[in-house]
Amino acid sequence: MEKIYWHNDRFMIYQVKQLLDDHQIPNFIKNEFAIGATGELSPMDIMPEVWLTDSEWRPKAKKLIAEFDQRRAIIASPWKCVKCGETNEANFGLCWQCGSHNNGELT
Numbered sequence: 450m451e452k453i454y455w456h457n458d459r460f461m462i463y464q465v466k467q468l469l470d471d472h473q474i475p476n477f478i479k480n481e482f483a484i485g486a487t488g489e490l491s492p493m494d495i496m497p498e499v500w501l502t503d504s505e506w507r508p509k510a511k512k513l514i515a516e517f518d519q520r521r522a523i524i525a526s527p528w529k530c531v532k533c534g535e536t537n538e539a540n541f542g543l544c545w546q547c548g549s550h551n552n553g554e555l556t
């Protein structure tokens with residue numbers, strides 16, 4: 450068994466798991482429900498993790514995850530509000546300044 454991916458955002462973990470599932474790479478999630486249940490531990494100690502059942506899948510899984518991260522980096526670019534010109538982080542669907550919708554224009 451081998452840890453292949455970890456992230457403090459469980460949504461990312463599910464996406465990576467789905468990606469590996471789609472390619473028939475045996476995997477499972479560890480610490481899935483750890484966040485929020487522990488309190489005292491630092492986030493590093495309780496990050497959800499994706500593990501490979503068999504480390505022989507490692508090269509293929511690494512490659513898929515690298516491609517996934519690349520695609521994500523493009524999607525996660527900040528965007529500029531056309532209404533007020535404010536730059537917003539990618540995870541905001543609405544402009545935090547004026548409340549306009551993200552029209553998809555990247556900065």
Ligand SMILES: [Zn+2]
Pocket residue numbers: 530531532533534535544545546547548549
């Ligand atoms: Zn705005």
